[in-house]
Amino acid sequence: MQYSEKVMDHFMNPRNVGEIEDASGVGTVGNAKCGDIMKVYLKIENGIIEDAKFKTFGCGAAVATSSMATELVKGKTIPEALEVTNKAVMEALDGLPPIKVHCSCLAEEALHAALWDYAQKNGIVIEGLEQPVNDISEHEEIPEED
Amino acid sequence: MTIYFDNAATTKPRKEVIDKMLPFITENYGNPSSIYKIARENKTAVDEARDNLAKAINAKANEIYFTAGGSESDNWALKGVADSCSDKGRHIITTAIEHHAILHTCEFLESKGFEVTYLPVDEYGIISIDDLKNAIRDDTILISVMFANNEIGSVQPIKEIGSIAREKGIVFHTDAVQALGHVPIDVEEMNIDLLSASGHKLYGPKGIGMLYIRKGIKIKPLIHGGAQERNRRAGTENVPGIVGFGEAVKLASAELEQESKRLAALRDKLIDGILSSIPHSRLNGHPQKRLPGNVNISFEFIEGESMLLLLDMKGICASSGSACTSGSLDPSHVLLAIGLPHEKAHGSLRLTLGHFNTEEEVDVILKELPPIVSRLREMSPLYEDFIKNNK
Numbered sequence: 001m002q003y004s005e006k007v008m009d010h011f012m013n014p015r016n017v018g019e020i021e022d023a024s025g026v027g028t029v030g031n032a033k034c035g036d037i038m039k040v041y042l043k044i045e046n047g048i049i050e051d052a053k054f055k056t057f058g059c060g061a062a063v064a065t066s067s068m069a070t071e072l073v074k075g076k077t078i079p080e081a082l083e084v085t086n087k088a089v090m091e092a093l094d095g096l097p098p099i100k101v102h103c104s105c106l107a108e109e110a111l112h113a114a115l116w117d118y119a120q121k122n123g124i125v126i127e128g129l130e131q132p133v134n135d136i137s138e139h140e141e142i143p144e145e146d
Numbered sequence: 147m148t149i150y151f152d153n154a155a156t157t158k159p160r161k162e163v164i165d166k167m168l169p170f171i172t173e174n175y176g177n178p179s180s181i182y183k184i185a186r187e188n189k190t191a192v193d194e195a196r197d198n199l200a201k202a203i204n205a206k207a208n209e210i211y212f213t214a215g216g217s218e219s220d221n222w223a224l225k226g227v228a229d230s231c232s233d234k235g236r237h238i239i240t241t242a243i244e245h246h247a248i249l250h251t252c253e254f255l256e257s258k259g260f261e262v263t264y265l266p267v268d269e270y271g272i273i274s275i276d277d278l279k280n281a282i283r284d285d286t287i288l289i290s291v292m293f294a295n296n297e298i299g300s301v302q303p304i305k306e307i308g309s310i311a312r313e314k315g316i317v318f319h320t321d322a323v324q325a326l327g328h329v330p331i332d333v334e335e336m337n338i339d340l341l342s343a344s345g346h347k348l349y350g351p352k353g354i355g356m357l358y359i360r361k362g363i364k365i366k367p368l369i370h371g372g373a374q375e376r377n378r379r380a381g382t383e384n385v386p387g388i389v390g391f392g393e394a395v396k397l398a399s400a401e402l403e404q405e406s407k408r409l410a411a412l413r414d415k416l417i418d419g420i421l422s423s424i425p426h427s428r429l430n431g432h433p434q435k436r437l438p439g440n441v442n443i444s445f446e447f448i449e450g451e452s453m454l455l456l457l458d459m460k461g462i463c464a465s466s467g468s469a470c471t472s473g474s475l476d477p478s479h480v481l482l483a484i485g486l487p488h489e490k491a492h493g494s495l496r497l498t499l500g501h502f503n504t505e506e507e508v509d510v511i512l513k514e515l516p517p518i519v520s521r522l523r524e525m526s527p528l529y530e531d532f533i534k535n536n537k
Contacts, residue, residue: 011455017525028527032489035449035468035477039527055527057489059451059468063525 004094010064027113061100065107153500195392219342226365235285270432271300293325298431299440308337327398350394354387409438439499447529
């Protein structure tokens with residue numbers, strides 16, 4: 001299995017790692033059982049995504065797709081952000097090995113979960129955005145510690 | 147600079163081994179079954195290697211059969227015994243932590259109507275003798291328990307298992323791929339009937355293995371064809387491989403006592419160093435009953451493949467039981483069998499030391515690893531939750 005140079009760059013030097021304290025929307029997807037959890041924070045002002053940050057538990061591809069997805073949505077309007085699909089993230093990273101494609105799907109779902117959270121908090125409807133099935137913070141499926 | 151800490155995956159062949167093999171690749175290419183001089187010399191070299199292997203495990207030379215590797219030996223042992231003993235019974239006992247060469251062969255045999263009991267292991271990866279005794283039935287034909295585990299290094303109570311199998315008249319096979327040349331093996335003292343081993347785990351070449359078959363044990367061939375290996379394993383002998391395997395086992399046997407002490411000291415330094423410098427880490431496997439070169443540690447809140455990539459950037463070769471490194475969504479079956487929850491199994495790191503490793507290299511790992519773990523924890527949402535919940 002070989003990662004592209006872009007994937008390695010975004011894994012070694014991930015952009016936007018961290019939290020946003022007063023985030024407009026936060027989404028967490030994935031689960032520890034399958035080995036990937038992504039948490040995306042968005043700061044949205046006047047319909048523009050002013051800032052995006054993430055925290056990820058997962059493999060190299062999971063970190064790189066989180067990094068790229070947050071990078072791609074920064075400065076975009078919400079409808080534009082919805083166009084940042086898993087395919088767009090993968091293309092921006094010059095592709096992913098086949099068994100890692102699910103990481104790019106998770107990145108898209110994490111963005112959608114954060115946008116959904118924003119919409120819920122502000123009582124608005126974002127056209128074309130469906131409730132994310134994978135948002136584990138909604139269902140509190142965070143794995144128990146022992 | 148490369149630091150190779152993945153000796154359980156494969157080992158670098160030793161110079162003595164390569165030197166011994168070379169003439170059999172270049173000049174002595176004859177088929178050992180032929181009668182002319184260059185072929186006869188090869189026959190002698192194969193006999194010498196067979197002697198070396200027999201001596202290493204206290205067997206007789208005519209009980210050693212060369213194969214193409216550990217997987218073939220495991221397949222042969224299980225399918226061969228199943229085939230020859232099916233009139234006696236169709237029940238096989240093995241463990242939950244075997245190598246896939248055993249587990250997938252058992253699944254195949256199940257599809258052919260055999261029944262398999264997979265013994266559980268304790269938190270250290272060791273089976274219970276009581277569980278074994280309770281699993282034995284009147285129709286049990288084979289017990290197959292690995293000598294030492296490839297992931298967590300736990301060494302099974304082989305001698306006790308052997309004596310139970312002998313007492314009950316059940317054939318006992320052990321997959322000793324990780325053990326040969328690393329821990330003492332005596333097929334007589336341990337009542338082992340069949341034993342699989344491989345050349346490339348002890349600084350020999352790849353593509354060569356052996357199955358020890360105790361005289362009198364009934365086992366059907368797996369590979370049919372010519373009369374090689376006393377009619378039990380067809381195919382022109384892999385002379386360079388056999389010669390290399392023989393030399394490797396000779397060296398390993400001669401150095402075993404001293405080398406296992408040296409490696410165990412490095413291993414324990416590595417384990418103690420990691421556990422004391424990195425919080426929320428745990429040793430997988432037994433602290434003492436483990437292979438001298440095996441270190442397996444789980445780090446909470448992080449995932450194994452990320453760790454391997456960052457280690458690779460520092461020139462350090464290691465492996466992990468995470469799903470991402472197995473090509474499936476499930477982490478290692480061995481780590482799950484010792485009771486690790488999925489998230490801790492995903493965060494495991496295996497470092498396996500060998501002949502070429504030095505204390506300086508151990509020091510490099512101890513220096514490089516903590517910042518790598520910290521860096522990944524800094525970006526882990528699980529660690530973030532843990533810190534918040536414990537404030």
